[in-house]
Amino acid sequence: MSAPVVDLSGVRKTYRSGSIEFEALCGIDMQIDEGDYVAVIGPSGSGKSTLMNLLGCLDTPTEGTYLLGGEDVSTMTEAQLAEVRNRRIGFVFQQFHLLASLPAWRNVELPLLYAGVSRVTRRERAIAALEKVGLGGRVLNRPGELSGGQQQRVAVARALVTEPDIILADEPTGNLDSGSTEAVLGLLQELHDSGRTVVVITHEHEVAARAERNLVIRDGLITDDMLVGAR
Amino acid sequence: MNWVETFRTAVDAVRAHRLRSLLTMLGIVIGISSVILTVGLGQGAQDKVKDQISALGSNLLIVSPGSTTSSSGVRGGFGSSTTLTLQDASAIADRDVVPDALRVAPVSTSSTSLTVGDTNWTTSMVGTTATWPQVRARTVSQGRFFTSAEVTSGADVTVIGADTASELFSGPVSPVGQQVSVDGAQLTVIGVLASSGSSSTGSSEDDQAVVPISTQKRLTGSTNSSVSTIYVQGASDDTLTAAYQEINALLLNAHDVTAASADFTVSTQQSLVETANSTNKTLTVLLGGIAAISLLVGGIGVMNIMLVSVTERIREIGLRKALGATPSVIRRQFLVEASLLGLAGGVIGIVIGYVGSLVLPSLIDQPVSLSLLATCAALGTSLALGVGFGVYPASRAARLTPIDALRSE
Incomplete structure (x- = not known):
């Protein structure tokens, strides 16, 4: 196997508000290999969201190192992190985070816009990504005209349009009914099957059960790392 | 991006x-x-x-009276005194003294009421000399302007502005030859001024009754020979400065004053515009x-x-x-x-x-x-x-x- 895509060692994150210090992550060591399908599970307040922010390069650790695809991102500036996020990470958020004023394809092309891809190519790739998630006929619809499940599929299309190193889904089904949940989870499964690295952060066991590997986090530490029955 | x-x-x-x-x-x-x-x-x-200022005429110099100073030391505005006279005007007109002045037109203005039948019209009466049309670049559209002889004799004639004519005389009748009564006297309209053209110059240029200055003095009962303005037309644009200096020197001498206490002002169109x-x-x-x-x-x-x-x-x-x-x-x-x-x-x-x-x-x-x-x-x-x-x-x-x-x- 090649070097892991995600390699955290001794990562700590301390939040400070006034004189009170709060340690959200107290020394995390973990690796995620290319092609893994990992679920990070834990109750709220366990440090799950903090870990997700660090993995997504939205924040930097207070201590420890984080190698993403071999690059040390733990000491990068904000502008450098933005570039790394653009190139290596595809986000899927619980609240979808689509721009209401833009049609589906314009939402999907956004990461490519910041990557400096030409307009024509952006459009082609955005439409291809939407077709991949089964929304080829909804290219011109605005988010308001789509169901929750469809909106999340647009978000997934946006996450995969840059062909990132990892797809990071934060409670991707938290706002969806069971039918849409199934569709989105099926989509993540498909991405995994086609060789992508997928990391899902969740507190729902049925979502975690779909992954190959579960990382349980509690009080800022990884307490369990188990392989689930892979198909 | x-x-x-x-x-x-x-x-x-x-x-x-x-x-x-x-x-x-x-x-x-x-x-x-x-x-x-x-x-x-x-x-x-x-x-x-x-x-408005360029419509006054071309190569024009305007001589206005200076400000008055009352015994209490209060100074009036420019033009408030009556220091300019007909004699000043005729001195300026002397080509030996002021060789660069081509024509001179002294002007005395008063407000008056014209009556034709039962039509009344209040306008300004401008008393001047026969040179006025040339100096002020005005023409007569009907009839004629008055002559030097009529100025000397104080003839009862008037040339009225285009707007004044239309206010006083309606219908197809030509105003020329009609009688207008002013302060009890009867004046004969001998001409109508052509409109000064551009509407932006205001209507006052087209609403006036021009009369020989001697006639105006008689009608207003004025015994002095003061005038409100002396318009001087320079011989050419290049010699305007020379004319300005000649007039200035002449009047300073004639009024026996120094430049500091001058009781008159000579201005060019340019200085008025400024x-x-x-x-x-x-x-x-x-x-x-x-x-x-x-x-x-x-x-x-x-x-x-x-x-x-x-x-x-x-x-x-x-x-x-x-x-x-x-x-x-x-x-x-x-x-x-x-x-x-x-x-x-x-x-x-x-x-x-x-x-x-x-x-x-x-x-x-x-x-x-x-x-x-x-x-x-x-x-x-x-x-x-x-x-x-x-x-x-x-x-x-x-x-x-x-x-x-x-x-x-």
Whole structure:
């Protein structure tokens, strides 16, 4: 196997508000290999969201190192992190985070816009990504005209349009009914099957059960790392 | 992300919030249109004065009486004293003394009431000499002007302005040969002046009754020989300065005064235009200053709304950052958005200003002349306002951290 895509060692994150210090992550060591399908599970307040922010390069650790695809991102500036996020990470958020004023394809092309891809190519790739998630006929619809499940599929299309190193889904089904949940989870499964690295952060066991590997986090530490029955 | 894409994103954002964008622009729209209009009004007033003064005649020198000083030391305005006389006029007319003066026309003005049948018309009676039409560049459209002989004899004749003629005589009857009664005396209308043309010169040039100066003195019962103005036509444009100096020297000598205590003023058309303009300029600067303050307020409005917009679109900013927008890209996007609002406000303001300049003259009877320079300056200002007041909101947006921005509801 090649070097892991995600390699955290001794990562700590301390939040400070006034004189009170709060340690959200107290020394995390973990690796995620290319092609893994990992679920990070834990109750709220366990440090799950903090870990997700660090993995997504939205924040930097207070201590420890984080190698993403071999690059040390733990000491990068904000502008450098933005570039790394653009190139290596595809986000899927619980609240979808689509721009209401833009049609589906314009939402999907956004990461490519910041990557400096030409307009024509952006459009082609955005439409291809939407077709991949089964929304080829909804290219011109605005988010308001789509169901929750469809909106999340647009978000997934946006996450995969840059062909990132990892797809990071934060409670991707938290706002969806069971039918849409199934569709989105099926989509993540498909991405995994086609060789992508997928990391899902969740507190729902049925979502975690779909992954190959579960990382349980509690009080800022990884307490369990188990392989689930892979198909 | 290049500028074209940044511009597109900004246009999208402006269009996505149409009403808010419009309200943001409103301050700039009002500011720019009022600047355009005030500058236009000031310019229009200057042009009007210039027209009026150049309509006086060509190569003209105007000699007016100086100010009076009463025994208590209170000085009246220029022209309030009666120091100029007919003798001064005839001295200036002497080509041996003032070789560069071509013609001289002394003028004495009074207000009077003309009566024809039961029609009454109050106008100004201008007493002058036969040289007046040439000096003042006026022509007679019907009949003739009075002669030197009629001036000497004090003949009961008058030449009336075009507007005066139409006020007094209606119908197809020619005014020439008709009788007009003035202060109990009967004057014969021997001519009608051609209209002075350009309407911006005001109607007073076309509403007057010109009579021989001796006749006017007799009608008003005046015994002195003072005149209110002496118009002098210079021989040519090049010798106007020479004529000015000759007249000045002559009158100083004749009135036995020094230059410091001169009781008269000799002005050229140029100097009259300058005096009038300096008054207008003060007014224009004042009004323009008020308009500029409204522009400033408009700019603060842009900043205010942009700050609200940054707060309101905090999730959008967070998302864009998560997807790879660097702080400088976000800053640029908001800056371009603010300048776009400023510029669009400026363009709308200019359009309103131009429309106003077409409508306003008919409402307030003041000409408005718009200059290309003022328009370009307005456009530049509106852009600068957008950029200037966009900097702070843009840097606020750029500083937001993506996690906080994404998490906010």
